[in-house]
Amino acid sequence: MIFLSIIWMIRGIYITGSSLIGAAIKAPRITSKNLISVIFCEAVAIYGVIVAIILQTKLESVPASRIYEPESLRAGYAIFASGIIVGFANLFCGLCVGIIGSSCALSDAQNSTLFVKILVIEIFGSALGLFGVIVGIIMSAQATWPTK
Numbered sequence: 001m002i003f004l005s006i007i008w009m010i011r012g013i014y015i016t017g018s019s020l021i022g023a024a025i026k027a028p029r030i031t032s033k034n035l036i037s038v039i040f041c042e043a044v045a046i047y048g049v050i051v052a053i054i055l056q057t058k059l060e061s062v063p064a065s066r067i068y069e070p071e072s073l074r075a076g077y078a079i080f081a082s083g084i085i086v087g088f089a090n091l092f093c094g095l096c097v098g099i100i101g102s103s104c105a106l107s108d109a110q111n112s113t114l115f116v117k118i119l120v121i122e123i124f125g126s127a128l129g130l131f132g133v134i135v136g137i138i139m140s141a142q143a144t145w146p147t148k
Contacts, residue, residue: 001055004087005048008094012041016101023109030108033115037101040126044094047129051086051136055079060145075143082139089132096125 016037024031058079062072104118 001083001087001090002045002048002052005090005094006045008091008098009041009045012044012094012098012101013038015098016041016105019102020105023105027109027112029112030105030115034101034105034108036119037097037104037122040097040101040122041094043126044090044097044129047093047133048086048090051082051133051140054137055083055140058140058143062145066146069146071144071146075145078139078143082136082143085139086132086136089135090129093126093129093132096128097122100125 016034020031020034020037023034058075066072100118100122104115104122107118108115
């Protein structure tokens with residue numbers, strides 16, 4: 001989960017940053033206000049770290065005699081599925097924010113009135129990661145381990 005979050009944060013920053021630097025040659029005024037796209041990409045990694053900390057607090061040891069009980073299996077799969085969902089949601093969020101941030105920088109260099117319009121779309125793209133975090137937290141809340 002953290003791996004997917006951080007890899008796609010890096011990829012999103014790379015996509016956005018390369019377009020931002022290229023477009024800043026034509027219009028240097030865009031560099032400061034288009035850094036918001038890089039901040040959205042960094043939020044993707046923060047989402048992954050937050051859920052990883054939450055999931056780590058859910059882990060407990062189970063006696064060997066109770067490993068295959070339905071309650072143990074359900075808790076383990078709930079934690080695993082929560083991590084996978086957050087990881088893939090952050091994968092798509094990082095990709096979406098990176099591509100939209102790139103197009104925001106390029107279009108802002110051409111026409112400055114488009115910045116706010118594309119920024120709204122980028123906020124909706126960033127919400128994908130937040131939805132993944134919410135679903136991951138709800139799924140991890142179902143993880144209850146059997147009593148020893």
